[in-house]
Structure formats: structure tokens, C-alpha cells
Amino acid sequence: MGHQSIDKMAGRHREFDVETALSAATEVFWTQGYDSASMEDLLTAMNINKGSMYNTFGSKRDLFLRVLDRFFKNAQHDMTAKFEAFDNPLDGVREIFRQVTRPADVKDHAKGCFLVNTLGEMCGMDEELATLARNKLLEVETIYLKYLRKGVKNGQIRKEASPELMAKFLLNMWNGMSISRRMYSRKSLEDLVEMQLQLLKP
Amino acid sequence: MGHQSIDKMAGRHREFDVETALSAATEVFWTQGYDSASMEDLLTAMNINKGSMYNTFGSKRDLFLRVLDRFFKNAQHDMTAKFEAFDNPLDGVREIFRQVTRPADVKDHAKGCFLVNTLGEMCGMDEELATLARNKLLEVETIYLKYLRKGVKNGQIRKEASPELMAKFLLNMWNGMSISRRMYSRKSLEDLVEMQLQLLKP
DNA sequence: CCAATAATTGACCAATCAGTACAAAATTAA
DNA sequence: TTAATTTTGTACTGATTGGTCAATTATTGG
Numbered sequence: 001m002g003h004q005s006i007d008k009m010a011g012r013h014r015e016f017d018v019e020t021a022l023s024a025a026t027e028v029f030w031t032q033g034y035d036s037a038s039m040e041d042l043l044t045a046m047n048i049n050k051g052s053m054y055n056t057f058g059s060k061r062d063l064f065l066r067v068l069d070r071f072f073k074n075a076q077h078d079m080t081a082k083f084e085a086f087d088n089p090l091d092g093v094r095e096i097f098r099q100v101t102r103p104a105d106v107k108d109h110a111k112g113c114f115l116v117n118t119l120g121e122m123c124g125m126d127e128e129l130a131t132l133a134r135n136k137l138l139e140v141e142t143i144y145l146k147y148l149r150k151g152v153k154n155g156q157i158r159k160e161a162s163p164e165l166m167a168k169f170l171l172n173m174w175n176g177m178s179i180s181r182r183m184y185s186r187k188s189l190e191d192l193v194e195m196q197l198q199l200l201k202p
Numbered sequence: 203m204g205h206q207s208i209d210k211m212a213g214r215h216r217e218f219d220v221e222t223a224l225s226a227a228t229e230v231f232w233t234q235g236y237d238s239a240s241m242e243d244l245l246t247a248m249n250i251n252k253g254s255m256y257n258t259f260g261s262k263r264d265l266f267l268r269v270l271d272r273f274f275k276n277a278q279h280d281m282t283a284k285f286e287a288f289d290n291p292l293d294g295v296r297e298i299f300r301q302v303t304r305p306a307d308v309k310d311h312a313k314g315c316f317l318v319n320t321l322g323e324m325c326g327m328d329e330e331l332a333t334l335a336r337n338k339l340l341e342v343e344t345i346y347l348k349y350l351r352k353g354v355k356n357g358q359i360r361k362e363a364s365p366e367l368m369a370k371f372l373l374n375m376w377n378g379m380s381i382s383r384r385m386y387s388r389k390s391l392e393d394l395v396e397m398q399l400q401l402l403k404p
Numbered sequence: 405c406c407a408a409t410a411a412t413t414g415a416c417c418a419a420t421c422a423g424t425a426c427a428a429a430a431t432t433a434a
Numbered sequence: 435t436t437a438a439t440t441t442t443g444t445a446c447t448g449a450t451t452g453g454t455c456a457a458t459t460a461t462t463g464g
Contacts, residue, residue: 011431011432011440014441015441032326035235035237035238038420048442049444051424052442054424055440055441055442059423116322120381120384121235123312124233124234124313125233125238130384169394172378172379172382172394172398173374173378174378177377177378179380180373180377182322184370188367191367191370192371195363195367199400211410211462212407212462212463213410214409214410214459215460240452252412252413252452253413254411254412254413256454257411262452
């Protein structure tokens with residue numbers, strides 16, 4: 001069966017690029033959610049046929065798992081890169097939340113955060129998928145924690161509050177903004193970020 | 203056709219209580235979301251037949267509109283009552299967020315906030331329903347604003363920040379906690395509330 | 405008692421859902 | 435060239451979707 005490397009393998013070659021297809025599928029799942037995204041929507045976006053999809057990915061659910069995993073790994077890298085680009089973790093946080101206040105495409109506001117959406121859709125419905133999304137969000141929290149600790153040491157982050165709680169606070173802020181961006185102007189979102197960041201300053 | 207008062211009306215009487223049925227439908231829509239809630243799920247919970255439902259409410263969508271409206275009016279009353287029960291608006295806010303940190307039923311954590319869920323599910327998919335949920339959340343914001351202003355006058359709320367921004371902040375906090383309650387312990391949620399409430403204190 | 409009206413019931417409907425089956429096409433190893 | 439293997443394309447499947455319809459039942463006013 002499928003999922004093999006292309007070299008030294010008998011049989012017809014795959015005609016589509018898996019990464020490109022996963023990227024297209026991500027867009028569909030992200031904008032529509034898991035349930036509302038139909039196989040027809042997905043196949044049209046991925047520009048492949050049913051046979052190719054089931055042969056390569058297994059099922060709609062398996063495709064979603066691949067998409068979710070790939071999305072998270074990218075997010076993890078982006079986030080870490082943003083923290084590493086600044087000496088002060090506060091600036092890293094600002095840069096991360098710039099995705100929310102000033103997204104590349106204005107349409108991104110309606111999409112929100114893919115992990116938050118998935119947790120919201122699946123919690124109480126499909127605990128396996130909910131747990132997957134929840135654990136990835138908790139990994140985001142541990143990234144916050146790492147750089148907050150560094151900032152506390154350097155006197156850039158207040159040391160009166162525990163880094164653990166401040167990390168949870170940042171994730172809660174992210175969760176909130178993932179919803180609030182669907183209702184507020186850029187100015188309000190920016191004001192909201194700066195106001196809340198006060199809680200991290202020494 | 204239907205929707206009439208019971209007195210002075212020819213024809214068979216309705217055998218079910220509309221409020222009870224709406225309450226049951228609310229539970230289904232709240233836990234499953236609009237799309238995932240099937241007519242079968244709804245009819246089972248409401249304990250009525252298809253004909254009765256379509257005769258009384260019109261369609262799945264119309265039923266949802268009734269449910270959403272009824273839910274919001276109840277929430278509006280509860281919220282106002284909680285603010286009115288305390289002299290200090292900070293205590294009103296604490297009482298409102300107690301729904302999140304200490305819900306009547308632990309299962310409520312998975313349900314989150316019905317308005318937040320609806321905005322999340324519908325934004326980018328069904329703008330009419332999204333706008334409905336968004337506007338109701340914005341009405342929640344104006345309730346916060348009213349009592350924050352009162353608190354500023356009484357010296358209970360800090361006057362350095364604008365009440366408008368603080369109201370947005372509270373709604374953002376609500377949005378965030380509606381997601382975060384699906385991943386954090388009661389203790390963490392309570393710490394999160396108290397930490398963030400610092401931003402409102404004089 | 406009868407006509408009008410309205411709620412209930414369950415059978416029915418077309419559309420859509422995720423998923424399968426299988427033949428045709430393309431590729432490698434022998 | 436041939437056998438083995440894999441991908442592709444499409445027709446098909448059974449289940450479920452929201453919604454309709456008409457017969458039945460219950461009620462009111464005349």
C-alpha cells in the first residue's frame with residue numbers, strides 16, 4: 001500500500017504533492033471546521049480524486065490528524081522563532097499577537113486559531129480530537145513558560161507573579177483574542193493586547 | 203397556522219410545553235453546535251415529533267434563532283441581577299465568572315459559552331447567525347460598561363484606564379475562559395480570574 | 405351535531421454524507 | 435515483455451441529512 005518513498009518502488013508514481021494537498025486541506029478544515037468540511041470541499045481544494053485521497057491518507061479523520069499535526073509543528077517553529085528574534089520576551093509576545101491584530105489577510109480574522117476552533121468543536125463530541133487539540137495548546141503554554149522564565153531572570157518580566165500562572169494567562173489571552181478578533185477593530189485588539197501585557201511587566 | 207395563544211382558538215391544543223422544548227433544544231445546540239445537532243437529536247431531546255416541530259417552529263434554523271434569543275435574554279437577566287446584588291462591580295464580575303470556575307455541573311466545562319461557540323462555528327460560514335451571536339456578545343459588553351462606569355464613579359474601579367477598554371477586556375477575558383475552562387483545573391481558572399481582575403482595581 | 409381549524413403522527417423524499425470497489429493507467433524489477 | 439505493484443478516476447453504496455405531506459385526532463364556535 002501507499003505512504004512509501006518514491007525511490008526503488010514499483011508502481012505508478014503519485015501525481016500530486018502531499019504537502020501542497022495538506023496545505024489546501026488545512027485551509028478547508030480551518031475555515032469550516034472538521035464536521036462541516038465535506039469530502040467534496042476537501043477534494044476540490046486539494047485538487048485530487050477520491051481514490052487518491054483514501055489511498056494516501058486513509059480517511060477524513062486520518063487526513064485531519066495529519067493536518068492538525070502539521071499545523072501545530074509549523075506553529076511551534078514560528079512561535080519559537082519569534083521569541084528567539086527578540087532579547088525581551090515581551091517583544092516576542094507582541095510579535096506573536098501581531099498575527100491576531102494585523103493578520104496577513106483580513107479574512108484570517110474569521111478563521112481564528114485552528115487549535116482553539118478544534119478544541120471548541122470537539123470538546124464533548126469527540127474526546128480524542130479534543131485531547132489532541134488541548135495537548136497542543138498546552139505545549140504552546142510551555143513555550144510561553146520557557147521564555148517568561150528567561151525574562152524573569154533578566155528582569156524583563158515581573159517576578160511577583162509565578163511564571164506558570166503568567167504562561168496560563170498568555171494562553172488564556174490567546175484563546176480570548178481568537179474569539180474577540182471576530183468582533184473587534186484592529187485598534188481595539190491592539191489596545192487590548194497592550195493593556196493585558198501590563199500584567200507581565202516588572 | 204400556529205404560534206397562537208391557547209384561548210379562543212379553534213383546533214387541537216398543543217400537547218407539549220414550548221418553553222420546556224426550547225430548553226431541551228438549547229441543551230442539544232449548546233453541547234453539539236448548530237450543524238452537528240441533527241433533527242433526530244433535537245426531536246428526541248424535545249420529546250416531540252417532526253410534524254409538531256416544523257408546525258410550531260418552522261425549521262431547524264428558526265428553532266435555533268428562538269433558542270439563541272431565549273438564551274441571551276436569560277443570560278442578560280442573570281448578569282444584571284448579579285451586578286445588582288453587589289455594591290462593588292468587582293464582586294459582580296467575580297460572581298459572573300464563578301459560572302466558569304465553579305459551574306453547577308462539571309460537564310458544563312465542555313459546553314463553554316453558547317454565544318462564543320456560535321460565533322466560532324458560524325463566523326465565515328453563516329454570517330447572519332455569526333452576526334446575531336456577535337451582537338449579543340457586544341450587548342454583554344455594554345452591561346459590563348454600565349457597571350464599570352458606576353464603579354469608576356464610586357472609586358471601586360481604576361480611573362486610569364477607559365471604561366470602554368476595560369469592558370472589552372472583560373469580554374475578552376470571558377471569551378478566553380470559555381475556551382480555557384476546557385483545559386484547566388478549577389484552581390488555575392480561579393487564579394487566572396483574580397490575576398486579570400488586578401487590571402480593574404484602582 | 406357539524407364545519408372549521410389546528411396539532412400529531414409516521415411514512416416518505418431528494419440531497420448529501422463518508423467510504424468502497426474496481427478497472428485503467430503508470431511505473432519498476434525481472 | 436511480462437509480472438508485480440501502486441496511483442488514478444469514477445461509478446456505486448448504504449446511511450443520514452433536513453424537510454414535506456396527508457391522514458388522523460382533538461378542539462372551538464355556530
